[in-house]
Amino acid sequence: MSPSLDEVRAMDAADPLRACRERFFLPEGVIYLDGNSLGVLPMATMGRQREVVESEWGEELIRSWNSRGWIEAPQRVGAKIAPLIGAKANEVIVADSTSVNLFKLIVAAAALAPDRPVLLSEAGNFHTDLHIASGAAELARLRLDIAPRGEIEARLGADTNLLLLTHVHFKAGFRFDMAEMTARARAVGARVIWDLSHSAGAVPLDLNGSGAELAVGCGYKYLNGGPGAPSFLYVAESLQERLMSPLRGWMGHAAPFAFTDDYRPAPGIARFLAGTPPILGLAALECGVEAFAGAPVDRLWAKSIRLFDLFAALVEAHCPALTCISPREPERRGSHISFAHPHAFEICQALIADGVIGDFRAPDVIRFGLTPLYLGFEDIWEAVQRMRSILDSGRWREPRFAVRGKVT
């Protein structure tokens, strides 16, 4: 028996995170189930962006590097992300894109074990991770071994230098057990690099407690940092001084303004900075992270589980043509729910036309992000009702929904 609308409304009324919704700008008429692709705009970001553009840049100009804390922004925002992922404040920094940060960590960490020739990752991992890995592997003289998920453990061995895993899979949402996989890798002497893009800000993470040493993650998904927000990078304290970034920009130098020809890495996490920090993006990301105030990840995750269960139950009851491909057990998944359908593309387009924004992932998946900070249970109810109407009426067959243009 799937819940009734009254029951769903009661869930919202009892939701301890309900008030957090007010922190975000949620456009009229839209049910936004794509916060795992681009998080929504925090209300505070609007004023903060005006301040950083008009006052800090416009009025203060170059002086803001010191007087408005621009120069410390990468560390400061990193330190604010740290509690969301179970890291120490000095273990996280914000810089560049996830792709670029991944490159840094692969090349830097591979150098610690020059006798181990293999970089192991998962087939079907988010493709930018595999592409970056292929480029990094060539330069670091590693062999890239891309294995199906079920074979990864068996392939770990004495030749494994690094294991590159995405914690929560972008498509169906399968989640690795971080502590277990880290331990397995360490048992054969290999290191793991975790991509937390679909985890950070949604799924409970305890990098320190899991023995994780290296990670990157995305700023524009659950962290609500805005389109193309800079990324974060984590290196366990114990490893920081042993790594050299291959991207030795001046901001990672021990004395960026000494203007010396020789490179000397900054102590600690700062050595993973490269060029000048992107201040507009950093300011927006800082607001996104601050929007988590008073909303601990455990509470977010408890709500995510209930959003997921509600979504799954309603789809099962009302949209039987869709097959849930996400794991049902909370500990085995992330904070999105995905369904397979041979016409997933058209259904997704019809949903968007009806104001329900999820996204299509080739070849046959519709994916919905469950963002407990700002989604209500009634949003899920309404989304499924609209989907039911699209499926029952066959409206998704309208030719306009089959037009494939540029997609994201």
Next chain:
Amino acid sequence: MSPSLDEVRAMDAADPLRACRERFFLPEGVIYLDGNSLGVLPMATMGRQREVVESEWGEELIRSWNSRGWIEAPQRVGAKIAPLIGAKANEVIVADSTSVNLFKLIVAAAALAPDRPVLLSEAGNFHTDLHIASGAAELARLRLDIAPRGEIEARLGADTNLLLLTHVHFKAGFRFDMAEMTARARAVGARVIWDLSHSAGAVPLDLNGSGAELAVGCGYKYLNGGPGAPSFLYVAESLQERLMSPLRGWMGHAAPFAFTDDYRPAPGIARFLAGTPPILGLAALECGVEAFAGAPVDRLWAKSIRLFDLFAALVEAHCPALTCISPREPERRGSHISFAHPHAFEICQALIADGVIGDFRAPDVIRFGLTPLYLGFEDIWEAVQRMRSILDSGRWREPRFAVRGKVT
């Protein structure tokens, strides 16, 4: 004889670029001579940032990747930069930081000549270039040879793979003859990578006409793109298909949304993209570049020469303690003027306290950016008068001006 105030005002009255000043927000009471470090805020940027944050991100959310042209922004803004540097629209793209783009080009271009082991650059080049070069050289198995300017030509030879030069030197402003140095390098079979950070938007550039094949440049200096703006990258059309970026992110893939494990570079310049484009930064940079409308580089440069000559003449007349270290001949320099003084640091601090913003460059240089789009001749007059007062009174000796904290 240095000009009088009346003569200086007449220069402003006759300045064909005078109206461009209205395009920028120039704070009251400040004479900003640091636009070569951080360009000022264009008026249009304020409204555009609000639009991109509040409407495009806030209202349209993920749909803006297509509906508001986010996905094409790197190419679109690159194409707008192209005429400022003498390149074709399809030869320039905006991505990442200058440091990261430099890394891409060094590694990609070095692979074209695997039998040539040397990466040659200049001692005292902007240090991030040398640091990035050192990291890239290690990975590309190159030997980094850092030569004094006067020895560069002699060191070019059959073993030179790449010559990395900054077109206009960040400190004194010495400028290389791009066509000549490119020809010299090509004569021995080497390629040149140009860093245009202190040239683009100020100095006449004709990359195509000079035979330049590879270049990077900064978005936040003369291009007015805002703090930490993304950088641009140029690859001559003839070379694009032969280069593989070492940073193979999904946005440089031929089909970013096909989600395939294999990497296949996009055709043309797009292959130099890595991660998701930083939309807030790109939007600001686009406004900065659009502020050049109707102000051709030749006209800007003609005004820059006059600003320089006025500055030099006034300092010579009124501040004899300062030694101009920038070349006097326009064709040998960029659009800033630098002076040496044993107490450059303190004088610079005293100037800032008096509202004249230039910057100090270790160990003994004060540098002033001459940005013809928004500086007037009377600004130069007033700046030199304030400097004269600081020097004549010895006010720079006040202990507060000797405090060395964080500097940029």
